[in-house]
Amino acid sequence: MRSILRLIGALLILLLVALLINTFRLTSHQLTNVPPATPIEVPDSAIQHLAGAIRIPTVSFTDYALTDTTQFDKFLTYVRATFPLVHRRLKHETFNQYGLLYEWQGKNPALKPILLMGHYDVVPVIQGTQRMWKRPPFDGLIEGGYLYGRGTLDDKMSVMGLLESVEYLLHTNFQPERTILLAFGQDEETLGKRGAQTIAAALKQRGVSVEYVLDEGGIIKTDGVSGLNKRVALIGITEKGYLSLEVTAIGKGGHSSMPPVQTSIGMVAEAVSKLEHNPFPARLDGGVDRLLDYVASEVSFGQRVALANRWLFGPLIEHQMSQTKSANASIRTTTAPTIFRAGAKDNVLPIDATATINFRLLPGDTVEGVIERVKQVIDNDSIQVNILGKGNDPSIVSDPGSPSFLKIHQTIKSVFPDVVVAPYVMLGATDSKYYSALTSSIYRFSPIPLNDAETQGIHGTNERIGVNDYQNMIRFYVALIKNSQQ
Secondary structure (H helix, E strand, O other): OHHHHHHHHHHHHHHHHHHHHHHHOOOOOOOOOOOOOOOOOOOOHHHHHHHHHHOOOOEOOOOHHHOOHHHHHHHHHHHHHHOHHHHHHOEEEEEOOOEEEEEEOOOOOOOOOEEEEEEOOEOOOOOOOHHHOOOOOOOOOEEOOEEEOOOOOOOHHHHHHHHHHHHHHHHOOOOOOOOEEEEEEOOHHHOOOOOHHHHHHHHHHOOOOOOEEEEEEEEEEOOOEOOEOOOEEEEEEEEOEEEEEEEEEEOOOEEOOOOOOOOHHHHHHHHHHHHHHOOOOOOOOOOHHHHHHHHHHHOOHHHHHHHHOHHHHHHHHHHHHOOOHHHHHOOOOEEEEEEEEEOOOOOEEOOEEEEEEEEEEOEOEOHHHHHHHHHHHHOOOOEEEEEEEEEEOOOOOOOOOOHHHHHHHHHHHHHOOOOEEEEEEEOOOOHHHHHOOOOOOEEEEEEEEEOOOHHHHOOOOOOEEEHHHHHHHHHHHHHHHHHOOO
16 A cells, blocks of 8 residues: 555656646747837827728628718728828729729848738627717717727728838838738628738739738737736737528427427527537637747746646636636637527417527638537437538638747837737637738737727727827837838
8 A cells, every 4th residue: 555655656746847847948938138119209190190081981881782982982082192102102003992902112022022901991880879989980089098989999090000100111211121012901891802802812813922911900908818917919820710500490380379399499499509508629729829838938837837737737727718708719619699580470380490600610620520510419300500601711820930920029029018929819800811822921910908898899889099009009010011121
């Protein structure tokens, strides 16, 4: 018995030693001694220019016939007048009338271009919510150090900020070594097929290959991420896939006074319940592992031990992350019932019932694999499962160790020296997915500090941006263009 206890004790000591060795071997991924970006004075006109853009309601609708294209014409006229040097010195062209592509020719054709992008269409303000806005959503009012309006965060800030940056650099007679491409879509909020997809296809046809792409995406999370109470600059290195399925049951219908044992509504409700109670398994290998690598050296010692030894503490980390919506969504393919259609009268049994269920696919999962698992979980041959639209697989996971990522990391540190930089999984979709044929280095980052509550303004009420934050955004883009010249 004593020998068994000694053996157990020895094994525990070996385990403890292994845990500590792994923990102390952790190295920080944070760049240090990064010189601050060259100070630039952003003129007051910059925020006024963005305010003017907000006053043009470039709302895009899934049904293109509902889109007021006169507002998009106004926007194009506005940017031409607002940024005269950009339109005089850069080659620019349009795609499907409103998609914009600018080319700032570099001096060294041997260097691949970089592509900086955004979109200037916005989502509608939900009917009846206008009264909930502190300031009207399309008035572009500046009060208390903030500019209010739809598009201040998603995503006119990027479009206008990039144009401001290039206009500034042109004023200083800066000439890039590397060609700079600016691509601005007009329909990102409705899948981006007229804008980004068309622009990307044209560049591919021309044989263009780029060093990296930077689109909207991660923010500077001022209230940190799980386990790290510091400002964290989150750079999206991948984005989840998208799939919507219709789950349909067909019954016999009839009078509600003589219902069958299970109605079509009951069958669909049961199917939805099964899917909700059998979520996709959590995984730490779909991109969130890179986030954990970057924050591991910045957390408390106990958390560091766990993150350095995920082979042992993986299930505990998964459980902890599953306690919040955003962290849970970053470690699994999510299941979200969004629409239910059935019945027309309270005393008539509907013949058919259909639920629409939306899935956001974690890298490593596929559209085909999700459909197969859904059928297995439902396990009812009377239920039809049909794909809605096409769906798309998750994007590639771009390398956070690439020179391009390091340039973005360096630039963030030069403008926001106190932040922790970390790669992460984008939960939503962006236009950047269309550019995967041009490069394997696609990153998603918006240099704006926001806390959890402030992010609710994206697509929500009281969307706003800090005046100082927008100025720093312009400083970031200026520094990034300069830093990307080698």
